[in-house]
Amino acid sequence: MLDHSSDLRHILQYISLLQELPEPSSLKRFIDALRVTSDDEEAVNAKIRELIDILKENPKYGAGLAAFILRLTDNYQRITLYADTGIISDDSFSHSINRLIGHRFLPLLPKEDSVVELAHHLFDGATDEKWLSLITPEHWDELVELIKVDEQNLELVASAKNSILNALVILSYRISGIGLHTEMMDTYPQVLNYTAAFVAQNQETVLFVNQYRQSHNLDAMTDTMPDVDIDPAPLLVMLEQCQDIVDNIRKRVYKTGISIRMTNMLVRLEQSIHRMHILLELVSDKNKNRDKAIVELTQEIVRTAKTRYSFGYLIKNNTRLLSRKITENSGQVGEHYISTDKLGYKKMYKKAAIGGFLIAFMATLKILGSSLVLAPIGKAFMNSMIYGLGFVGIHIAGGTVATKQPAMTAAAIASTISEGSSKKKQLTKLAELVVDIMRTQFIAIVGNISIAMPIALLIAFGWVQFYGETMISTEKAAYLLHELDPLRSLSLPHAAIAGVFLFLSGLISGYYDNLAAFNKIGERVKRHHLLARLMPQSWQNRLGSFVEANLGAIMGNFIFGCFLGSTATIGYMLGLPLDIRHIAFASANLVHGLFFLSPDDLTWQLALYAFVGVLLIGMVNLIVSFSLSLMIALRSKEVHFSQWKDLGELMFKHLITHPRDFFIPRNESVKYARIDSEGRIIYDDNVKETAIPSGSVVRRLGNKKADPLKDIQNAVNVAKTDLSQGTLNKVKQDDKPIEAGEMGLDMNSETNAKNPLPKPDKPPQLPK
Incomplete structure (x- = not known):
């Protein structure tokens, strides 16, 4: 134990001295010293405890390690790290599998400027993902608190924060793109009423990034803490609204159905929203979860580095996607195999x-x-x-x-x-x-x-x-x-x-x-032209429903x-x-x-x-x-x-x-939150309404309030304007203001300025 402690202390001292000239081999020695190849949780945390004790005795080692890591990663593309790592791609399964097969015969060129490539070099052990997951949250919290840069290296923090802010903007645009995707609107027309949420989160993201960059003076490559930090609450509210839309869509899947592509889009949307939450914690620590965000991002980097060329991981991800698609739609009617009474x-x-x-x-x-x-x-x-x-x-x-x-x-x-x-x-x-x-x-x-x-x-x-x-x-x-x-x-x-x-x-x-x-399918059967010739409309409707x-x-x-x-x-x-x-x-x-x-x-x-x-x-x-x-x-x-x-x-x-x-039912059956007595899933159809900020450039579609008298008066004003310009040849002979009664509007009826015109729930039925 003493020999290992001395070796770890020596590595940290070496890293601290060479923080101005970072190179991967020193960091790899540090990780190798911490690695535990067995599944022994006590052994893993004993080494982390030893590291924590060393950093507490020598705070400069923690600051040097933080500066070393930031300088090293500054040589790589960090924006893609924050915006892409751990988020499923839009590639089809066949394209991905062909890519991996080709990699076996003619290896793909590594992305030399990718942090994932660096992580693959550093974490080259077969059990790295496992031993990282065995570290207790308490030890992670202590470790993150001890590895912080000092005030002399604030330019490193500024560089990292700029990358995070840029990644926030990229993710925001991607969320808007997925939320406004043609297939999503075609499949779920009700989303049209909530498109403003996706646009509004983008507006809030750009506003937050600009204000944060200005208040922290990041353009000057320093990180000045303002008296009152920029609050990401409005952006978090809009991200929550976007997540509510995803939840609303999932609630309706059993009625509307879902495709593999749509499932993929919803998963990417959820992952992107979650990643924005993580990045916001990194720069603002709004909910005091910065330590957890750092740990989660680190584990995601290692997982991606270990599985990016894995057939098993690709198949596992796609089968999870397929199984999610199947189980999310479990049938409105059909066979039920659970009885609780x-x-x-x-x-x-x-x-x-x-x-x-x-x-x-x-x-x-x-x-x-x-x-x-x-x-x-x-x-x-x-x-x-x-x-x-x-x-x-x-x-x-x-x-x-x-x-x-x-x-x-x-x-x-x-x-x-x-x-x-x-x-x-x-x-x-x-x-x-x-x-x-x-x-x-x-x-x-x-x-x-x-x-x-x-x-x-x-x-x-x-x-x-x-x-x-x-x-x-x-x-x-x-x-x-x-x-x-x-x-x-x-x-x-x-x-x-x-x-x-x-x-x-x-x-x-x-x-x-x-x-x-x-x-x-049911509605299409009800409208089938050939069936309409062979059977009465009532039979055809019953067949479609069946x-x-x-x-x-x-x-x-x-x-x-x-x-x-x-x-x-x-x-x-x-x-x-x-x-x-x-x-x-x-x-x-x-x-x-x-x-x-x-x-x-x-x-x-x-x-x-x-x-x-x-x-x-x-x-x-x-x-x-x-x-x-x-x-x-x-x-x-x-x-x-x-x-x-x-x-x-x-x-x-x-x-x-x-x-x-x-073998025999209980006198009092167990109650399940989402299962009735015959085994049917109880679906929650309550849709959360989204609140759009007043400054949004996109308004909620529909629900327009009509004011008949105002519309009539506007029409009269237009007519008078046209008359003064010589575009009308004839108006009412007495040239008196047009009264509502002359336009066929009953002022005593229920349809007046205080009661807007009724809006139809759906378009009128076309002739079949």
């Missing part, structure tokens, strides 16, 4: 019973179809249609299929995790939600198999009575039972594949719900069916043991297998073993689909959830103390 519990059983009834017939059709001699593609098509059309029929009939985890569930999970002030409270709510999901899935499974099995038995019995022969051979029956064997077959891996497809079907449902809203409300569920179910129906064929063509197992179909196959099995081979042990296999298939279906839904929910909200062990302990404790909650 007894009424929802009973409704789920009824829906699952309908699904079980139809699944029994679907499983029978698939068994009969397997005896047909078809080409592999033909067999895949037949099975896909049986599954796909069957699932669509179940949805239209009001039924459901057990273990499905649609995007609605992911959105519900995300809303529970991301809201709440306490991590412990969030974790407890998440555990309760998981219990509700498990209980709902349990009753859905019971509803499916409790109806599918007896209906399958009736079908098998009716077939024998009607045709006088067995539906399948004893060999086929034995094979059906073998497919359920959890030990001597691949039933559980196949169940995991079905779980992945169950999860994907939920994302597909969310995607098509979003597509229907974003492209206004498509808009159910397109996601229909497409999710149909594509899910195609997944299930074609997996075995794809496995056969590739020579891989691919297939699917789903608990509802497995239960129907169990009945057919036992019914048509040879009596000599049928035992109660075999029946029990096969039934246990069915239950294990259902458990794997549920675990895989739910785990993937939880993952996509966390990714969509950018929640770094690491308390898996704590969540598992809470779940286990709940299972031990209240096991019935996993």
